[in-house]
Amino acid sequence: MTTANTWDETLDDLGRRRARVLEMGGPDRVAKHRGKGKLDARARIERLLDPGTFQEFGTLVGGDIAAADAIVTGSGLINGVPVMVGAEDFTTLAGSIAPGSNSKRYRLAELAVRDKVPLVMLLEGAGFRPTGDHYGRTPTDLLAQAQCSGKVPMVTAVLGPSAGHGALVAPVADFSIMSRQGCIFTAGPPVVKVSTGEDISKEDLGGPDVALPSGVVHNVAETDEDVLDEIRRYLSYFPPSAWSYPPVYLADETTGPRATPELLDIVSRDNVQSYDMRAVLDVVFDGTDWFEVQPERGTPIICALAHLGGHPVAVVANQPQVLAGSIDTEAADKAAHFIMVADSFHLPIIFLADNPGMLPGSESEREGVLRSGARMFVAQTAATTLKLHVTLRKAYGFGSMVMSLIGFDGQAGTFAYPGATMGAMGAAALSNASNAEADLAAELREMELKASYHSAEHMGFDELIRPEETRDVLLRSLQRGLYGRQTPAQPVQRTVIIP
Structure with missing residues (x-):
C-alpha cells in the first residue's frame, strides 16, 4: 500500500505562482518594452550578474495583481563578489512603488549593510503608486539606503523614465549612470503640466542632456547592455564594503616598475x-x-x-x-x-x-x-x-x-x-x-x-x-x-x- 504524495498539489500551486511572476507584465507588454531596444528587468539582472548566480526574494509580493510588485529583488555575484540588486519592472504597473515593493527595497538595503556587500538599483519606474497606502509608518526604503552610504558601494542605473520617490536613490548613491533612453525627474511631464503649466517632453525634463550637467547622474552609456557592463567595471575597483580593503590584481607585465620617458x-x-x-x-x-x-x-x-x-x-x-x-x-x-x-x-x-x-x-x-x-x-x-x-x-x-x-x-x-x-x-x-x-x-x-x-x-x-x-x-x-x-x-x- 502506497501513501499519496500530499506535496503535489501544494508544489503545483507554488509553481503556478512562480511562473506568473516570471511573466512580469505579460507577453505583450514585455515585447513592447523590448521593442524599444531595452532589456526587461529580469534580463537586466541576468546581464549584470555572473551567469547563474541570481537568488531572488520577495517573488510573491504583489500576489496575482502585480508580478513581484513591480520590482525584481535578490542577490548574486559580480566578478565573484556578492551584491544585492533590485530592478524596477516597467512592464508591471509602470514599475510603480506600493507598500510591498517599498518593503522589498528596504530589505535590499538592509541586507546590503548587514552582509557588507554592494547595492545596485536599476531604475525605470513611475514613483509611488497612487493608492495612498504608502503613507504612515510603513518602511521607507530611503532610510535604509541612506544607511548604506559610506558603508557599502551604492550604484544606480537609470534605464528609462524614473520619477518621484524611486528616482531619489540616484542622488543618494555613490555612482549613478544612465542609458541614452534614461530620464530622471522629481515628477514627470503630466504632473509638471498640471502643476506649472509647462508643456515639456520627458527627455527635455530629465534626459542625459539635463541629468549630466546637473550632476544628478554621473555617467552615460548608449544602451542597457553598455550601462550594465560599466557597472561591473566600476565595482571592480572597490572592496565589497568599508570593512575590507580594495582587491589587488596579480602582477603581470603591466603592473611592474617602468620608466615613463613619454x-x-x-x-x-x-x-x-x-x-x-x-x-x-x-x-x-x-x-x-x-x-x-x-x-x-x-x-x-x-x-x-x-x-x-x-x-x-x-x-x-x-x-x-x-x-x-x-x-x-x-x-x-x-x-x-x-x-x-x-x-x-x-x-x-x-x-x-x-x-x-x-x-x-x-x-x-x-x-x-x-x-x-x-x-x-x-x-x-x-x-x-x-x-x-x-x-x-x-x-x-x-x-x-x-x-x-x-x-x-x-x-x-x-x-x-x-x-x-x-x-x-x-x-x-x-x-x-x-x-x-x-x-x-x-x-x-x-x-x-x-x-x-x-x-x-x-x-x-x-x-x-x-x-x-x-x-x-x-x-x-x-x-x-x-x-x-x-x-x-x-x-x-x-x-x-x-x-
Whole structure:
C-alpha cells in the first residue's frame, strides 16, 4: 500500500505562482518594452550578474495583481563578489512603488549593510503608486539606503523614465549612470503640466542632456547592455564594503616598475602650452582602460579609477586643456564627492596638479567658487586614506591646497617636476596686481622658476623628480604606504562639516 504524495498539489500551486511572476507584465507588454531596444528587468539582472548566480526574494509580493510588485529583488555575484540588486519592472504597473515593493527595497538595503556587500538599483519606474497606502509608518526604503552610504558601494542605473520617490536613490548613491533612453525627474511631464503649466517632453525634463550637467547622474552609456557592463567595471575597483580593503590584481607585465620617458613629450615645459592630462594617465598607470567618473561635468578636473601596480587607486588630476586647469565650481564639487567616495572605501588617492588656481571672475564668484573650493579642500584634508601628490608644472594658491600640495598633510609621498611653479599667484598676475616695473617683473619670473628648488630646500615636498621617474616613485610610495594597513578596515568616521 502506497501513501499519496500530499506535496503535489501544494508544489503545483507554488509553481503556478512562480511562473506568473516570471511573466512580469505579460507577453505583450514585455515585447513592447523590448521593442524599444531595452532589456526587461529580469534580463537586466541576468546581464549584470555572473551567469547563474541570481537568488531572488520577495517573488510573491504583489500576489496575482502585480508580478513581484513591480520590482525584481535578490542577490548574486559580480566578478565573484556578492551584491544585492533590485530592478524596477516597467512592464508591471509602470514599475510603480506600493507598500510591498517599498518593503522589498528596504530589505535590499538592509541586507546590503548587514552582509557588507554592494547595492545596485536599476531604475525605470513611475514613483509611488497612487493608492495612498504608502503613507504612515510603513518602511521607507530611503532610510535604509541612506544607511548604506559610506558603508557599502551604492550604484544606480537609470534605464528609462524614473520619477518621484524611486528616482531619489540616484542622488543618494555613490555612482549613478544612465542609458541614452534614461530620464530622471522629481515628477514627470503630466504632473509638471498640471502643476506649472509647462508643456515639456520627458527627455527635455530629465534626459542625459539635463541629468549630466546637473550632476544628478554621473555617467552615460548608449544602451542597457553598455550601462550594465560599466557597472561591473566600476565595482571592480572597490572592496565589497568599508570593512575590507580594495582587491589587488596579480602582477603581470603591466603592473611592474617602468620608466615613463613619454612624459617628456606629453608635458610641455612651457606653462603656457596645453596638453591632455588623459595622456599622462595612460602612461603612468597600469593600462589605458582606466574608468573616468563624470567626464562631461567639471571638466577642468579629471576624476578616474585606475590601477597602479595592480592596486586600485583614485586619481584627481587637473586638465590643462580646459581653462588652463583652473578649478571652477563644478570641478571642485565633482572632486569633493569623488574624494569622499574613494576615502570611504580605502582607495589611495593620487593627485596630479597642474593648475593656475581657482577660477577667478565675477561669474565664478556668483557660482560660489570659494565655497566649492572649500568643500574640496575639506574633503581632501579630512581623507584618512593614503594620499600621493605630484606637481607637474604649476599649482598656485588655493588651487594647490585643494590638490593636496600642503606640507605634512598626511601624504605618503609628495613630488614635483623641476621648474614647477607655485606660490600665492603666478609672476604675471603678481606683476600686474602690484604694477611692477619691468626689472621687478623679470625678477618675479626668475623667482617663480626657482620656486620648486626653494620649496624642496624647505621640505615643501619630498623630492624633485624627472618626468621619466613619475610612475616608479608613485608605485614605490604606494607600496610602502600600503604597509600601514596593519589593522582591519573600518568605515571612515568623519567629524568635519562639509561646506
